[in-house]
Amino acid sequence: MIEVKNITKVYKTGDFENKVLKGISFSINEGEFVAIIGPSGSGKSTLMHILGCLDTPTTGQYFFEGKDVSRFSDDELAEIRKRKIGFVFQAFNLLPRTTVLRNVMLPLIYANVSRSKREKIAKKAIIDAGLKEKHFYRLSNQLSGGEMQRVAIARSLVNNPSIILADEPTGNLDSKTGEFVMQTFEKLNKEGRTIVLITHEKYIAENAKRKITIRDGEIIEDITNGISKSVQQIKE
Amino acid sequence: MFITDLLEESYSAIFANKTRTALTVLGIVIGISSVIVMVSLGQGATSSIETNIESMGSNLITIMPGFQRTFSQVTSGRGSAQTLTIEDAQAILTEIPFVKNVAPELSRRYQIISKGKNTNTQVIGTVASYQDIKNVVIDEGSFISDQNVLNQAKVAVLGPTTRDDLFGEGANAIGETIRINGINFKVIGITKPKGGSSFGSQDDIVYVPITTAQKILAGVNYVSTISVQIQNSKLMNQAKLEITNLLLQRHNITDPQLADFNIVSQQDIIESASSIINTMTILLAAIASISLIVGGIGIMNMMMTTVTERTREIGLRRAIGAKKSDIGLQFLTESVMLTFLGGVIGIILGILISYGITFFTNTATKTSLFSIILAFSVSFLIGVIFGYWPAQKAAKLNPIEALRYE
Structure with missing residues (x-):
């Protein structure tokens, strides 16, 4: 469903070139639960931004459902994000002092979904994300961290995305609530959602069926259900 | 994005911080109301002079004595003939x-x-x-x-x-x-x-x-x-x-x-009297509009602060699919909404003050539809002008950096 081919990302500051990604290739199929693991500075965040169509690679190709989006314009990328991608961030990024329902409905505003449909879709997503009806009209700043992250997950579901990108979703949570959030992802994966998890903590990645480890801008390991592809295979 | 959503998003953002909004809008309120009062004072004076002159009769030409011509070089004063x-x-x-x-x-x-x-x-x-x-x-x-x-x-x-x-x-x-x-x-x-x-x-x-x-x-x-x-x-x-x-x-x-005579028509008198008052009105309105500009700068200042404060929100909106133009439009709508709100309150206040002036000092005032429409469009324009730069700043934010902003 998504495929990256030999993508690189170079940041230029003056004369100094910083190669963050040095030719990464892999593909993710529908229904997969992939964890991208790497220490900070490994380039995993940059990779996630490219996968999430927030950024474009310096070279290489990125096929999203068959379309090469690596040279898309800003507005075209926004369109892909709007229709096909759901984001979950480490810091939740909810609108403060706003009800849970309004937060979850936010992506539908940009997708021009009619008002009557919005509420229905959002309420279902909130339940799907493991919250209850009593949460609908709570203000976002009155929730616990775990609840906030599940609101964010609900928000990522409303546009029925092809892929959910979660960037360190448990980073701001204690291990118990973190575990609960991970269970939510597992449940969603079982329902057929494609999930890409970015983390630097190995035990979080244990929940995923496939683990891609990157270091210094390169993939060093790609394990699916315990079976590792060799580095040579990856390069091909 | 539907226009109703745009308005609702802007509305809820503006009213999230009521004190700040009220203080910022106050600048516009003062500016607009003083322009309204100045213009209505001017127009009141003009129309009271017109009715005054017209009450002396209509289609009137007045012949008045001019210089008395004598055979000597001495000319007497005008009106002495x-x-x-x-x-x-x-x-x-x-x-x-x-x-x-x-x-x-x-x-x-x-x-x-x-x-x-x-x-x-x-x-x-x-x-x-x-x-x-x-x-x-x-x-x-x-x-x-x-x-x-x-x-x-x-x-x-x-x-x-x-x-x-x-x-x-x-x-x-x-x-x-x-x-x-x-x-x-x-x-x-x-x-x-x-x-x-x-x-x-x-x-x-x-x-x-x-x-x-x-x-x-x-x-x-x-x-x-x-x-x-x-x-x-x-x-x-x-x-x-x-x-x-x-x-x-x-x-x-x-x-x-x-x-040895002068002929003055009523129209001449009305025109010269009105032109003096018009000049005065324009002068007063110009002074009043300085306060509008100051109010506009207040709006820009608030919008700049808002954009910085809401950087992460902007990043999120971009991530869930908002285009640059959606973000720019939202912040522009917010500033126009602020100035428009200030305009409405300012017009009401201006009309009330005008009535107050007529009531307490017996000075004629006249609030015309023209000055109200003018005030509305000026407040709209101020919102666009002073909101444009902050809106551009918001639209141009890099979504990745905006999401990470602390």
């Missing part, structure tokens, strides 16, 4: 076809005495047609008749203020005797109050037959003004020209530059 006569007035009426009516008048100030009370006021010697030309309305009794003029009758018509001064407020004065310059006059009529003060009260006045004023009171045979009423306002300029030619001919003057 003593060459306008009742016969000139008659000639204008009979020889120029579209003249409806003429009224010569001789105006002087005299001490007037009645039963121990006295006053000093303007005495106008005139003819019967004056009543029609100058819209003089009789309250009781009658105005000067042609017969009175012919007979040099010693009769007087009093303005209500003069009546009050001489006989006490609202007293019946018809048939009473007053002494003007030591000569007895019988009061035959009282006029209705006309109001107006800008060009001398028309209520503090005494009318007598012109012949009486000339022969008995002043001992002269000229008149101080001739008022000419024209049938149609479109013929005013032509009338001015023909009257000039006729009078030049009657006064044996060949060079129009040396004319």
Whole structure:
């Protein structure tokens, strides 16, 4: 469903070139639960931004459902994000002092979904994300961290995305609530959602069926259900 | 993004911080309301002057004496000529076809005495047609008749203020005797109050037959003004020209530059008075609009702060699919909404202040639809102008950096 081919990302500051990604290739199929693991500075965040169509690679190709989006314009990328991608961030990024329902409905505003449909879709997503009806009209700043992250997950579901990108979703949570959030992802994966998890903590990645480890801008390991592809295979 | 959503998003963002919004909007409120008040004061003054002048009669041309030409090099002051006569007035009426009516008048100030009370006021010697030309309305009794003029009758018509001064407020004065310059006059009529003060009260006045004023009171045979009423306002300029030619001919003057009279139409007076007031209004409105600019800068300042504060929110909106233009439009809508809100409150406040001024100080004010529409569009424009830069700043934020912003 998504495929990256030999993508690189170079940041230029003056004369100094910083190669963050040095030719990464892999593909993710529908229904997969992939964890991208790497220490900070490994380039995993940059990779996630490219996968999430927030950024474009310096070279290489990125096929999203068959379309090469690596040279898309800003507005075209926004369109892909709007229709096909759901984001979950480490810091939740909810609108403060706003009800849970309004937060979850936010992506539908940009997708021009009619008002009557919005509420229905959002309420279902909130339940799907493991919250209850009593949460609908709570203000976002009155929730616990775990609840906030599940609101964010609900928000990522409303546009029925092809892929959910979660960037360190448990980073701001204690291990118990973190575990609960991970269970939510597992449940969603079982329902057929494609999930890409970015983390630097190995035990979080244990929940995923496939683990891609990157270091210094390169993939060093790609394990699916315990079976590792060799580095040579990856390069091909 | 639907327009209703855009408005709702902007609305909830603005009202998230009510104190800050209120203080920022206050700048616009003060600016808009002061512009409204200034303009309505100006327009009030203009229209009160217009009604004042129009109450003196419509389609009016006034002929006034000019320089007295002498054979020496000495030129007397303007208005000193003593060459306008009742016969000139008659000639204008009979020889120029579209003249409806003429009224010569001789105006002087005299001490007037009645039963121990006295006053000093303007005495106008005139003819019967004056009543029609100058819209003089009789309250009781009658105005000067042609017969009175012919007979040099010693009769007087009093303005209500003069009546009050001489006989006490609202007293019946018809048939009473007053002494003007030591000569007895019988009061035959009282006029209705006309109001107006800008060009001398028309209520503090005494009318007598012109012949009486000339022969008995002043001992002269000229008149101080001739008022000419024209049938149609479109013929005013032509009338001015023909009257000039006729009078030049009657006064044996060949060079129009040396004319011993001046012709002023009512329109001329209204125009010159209005142009002075308009200049004043523009000046005042310009000063008031400085406060609008200051208010606009306040809006820009608040929007800049908001954009910085809401950087992460902007990042999130971009991540869930908002285009640059969506973000720019949202912040522009917010600033326009702020200034529009300020505009609405400012207009209401301005109208209230205008009413207050009229109510407490009796100064005429007039809030026109034009000034309201102007204020609305100005406040809209301020929102766009001062909101544009912050909106651009918001739109240009890099979504990745915005999401990470602490």
